[in-house]
Amino acid sequence: MVQEKIRFQPFSPEPIRLVDEQGHWIAPFEHGLSPEQLQRFYRDMLAARILDEKLVILIRTGKTSFIAPHAGHEGAQVAIAHALQRGHDWLFPYYRDMGLVLAMEVPLVEVFGQTLGNAADPAKGRQMPSHPGSKSLNIFTVCSAIASHVPPAAGAAISMKLRGTGQVAICTFGDGATSEGDWHAGINFAAVQGAPAVFVCENNRYAISVNISRQTASENIAVKAHAYGIPGYYVDGLDVMASYFVMKEAIERARAGHGPSLVELVVHRFGAHSSADDDSRYRSREELAAERQQDPLLRYQRFLEKEGLWDAQWANELRIELAKEQEAALQEALQAGEPDPLQMFDDVYAARPWHLEEQRRLVMDELQS
């Protein structure tokens, strides 16, 4: 019975937190997770951090054209990946979710292929880096247009309900996205239909340069759920355990037929908005340095240490192993080469109409001469 499992109250004035800054478990219940699972969270968070560092190198060396750093979001993203049923539920991510996609076990070569935009990308190099997707893992390919994926997530959830598949649609976005009309339209529709969806805000309090105080007059994002008649959870997203348990409850609530919820995971954005941004123009280095002290990895490390599941040697070896794995995948992806230029004309429609045949022939002739 889902009722018995309810642990969290929506609309709390303070963010829900289960592990404090020093790593103490402060929840009124036992976590009940196995050592393997607890270490797995750490592994995935560390892998996400290593990926972030690697992407920065790829941009500096000109091997990729764009990145949206996810450092600071790792706890939230790993929690989401583990709370849903991988390969069964559908994920509607946004461009800052590379750590999430990694924890969803999208093959590393595909991750780097998408980053390089070359023939190793299952999406044929069509989109900018940080726009992954995977049909086999039910990861709905990212669209740059902010919040445009929220109504589709509602639609998929309505289909899940209609067809009785027992799946849940999980849709992530930033704090800025909550200002778009599509965001409201999608959540409202899902709520009215009682569809199995969970809407997740990775609130890093910035939309590029715009601070959340210029984005909304609401006291937080979670309270917006009230207007749609669904629960809103205000959560410390730097706490992977809090993020995981709240997400788990929201997802199972949706699966049990009790409708959508909104989960706000408050995180930090340690990097600039993207490789095209210079964040020193709008936020002070002091502010950023203070935030970096609240690293989600560090807090979770302290927790694991107290559980007897973390020591420096283990963590070092893990880091080396993960870095090696990623480097090998990157090298493999780099070998793939450029995608066939004529693929430009594929996948516009199920079959090419005459005008695309003509345009394709023009390019083919050019390439041959």
Added chain:
Amino acid sequence: MPTMTLIQAINSALDEEMGRDERVMLLGEDVGKRGGVFLATEGLQQKYGPDRVIDSPLSEAAILGAAVGLAAHGMRPVAEIQFADYVFPGIDQLFSQAAKLRYRSGGQFTAPMVVRMPTGGGVKGGHHHSQSPEAHFAHTAGLKVVVVSTPYDTKGLLKAAIRNDDPVVFMEPKRLYRAVKEEVPSDDYLIPIGKAAVRREGSDITLVSYGGPMVETLRAAEEMAAAGVDPEVIDLRTVMPWDKETVLNSVAKTGRLLMISEAPRMASVASEVTATVSEELFDQLLAPPLRVTGFDTPYPLAQDKLYMPTVTRILNAAKRLLDY
């Protein structure tokens, strides 16, 4: 005279207009504290304050809809859409509200607003930082549409757009933002909306383009000239209302029209111009008007350069016209 890039010309036009008329104000995503993602509005919030340079919430519908209300109520808003590709969440406000306000109120209400947006490809921006959606705007009655290509024009046209009494969509090819510098007067001047510029006079063939591909068009013209052909080159500058007179006069002289645009071909500005020339100059044409355009696919990242009208593609089409 100072030399300026296209982005500096925008900044200068906004600064001068805000200084001249206190009804002029700016709103958009990241336009204030950061000065815009391309720095078009750099320094203006410091100078004119956060009430006249508003960092808006992340909503194009809010930006464009609020601009309509601000304009109807007496302000002269200049809205920035961060990329032309992101105008779509605000399209209802632009098409249903701004474009039709004058008409639906029988001329009682108007929306004198400017909507600036970086447009076009060639910057490895993928689907959503590369599109050229001018045809959508040109197709919507009530909107004027400008697409600039030089710093000098940009300043004069933006100032004219701000003083214009209709909603003007002002499109800025992002790949040209810092590509060229030229002398731009520091005093007040206007370039009329609806007037094309003849960039090169010639007698053998008319090349018409606008925006980003003006670069490739002029380069192709140079190569043609070196090969003994004498092309005339026209920069439309405004695509709605486009300068029919200048184009027809030129094609009447040369007998050949090649229209170049990076926007998709289907139902495009290029289609409109070539169709009009065919209708009005049929008996004076030496060859059927041709188009070199972007392809009718979403804008692909991997084929970022191939998608664009290349110099080779322009020269090949020109050869077909000249050999006809």
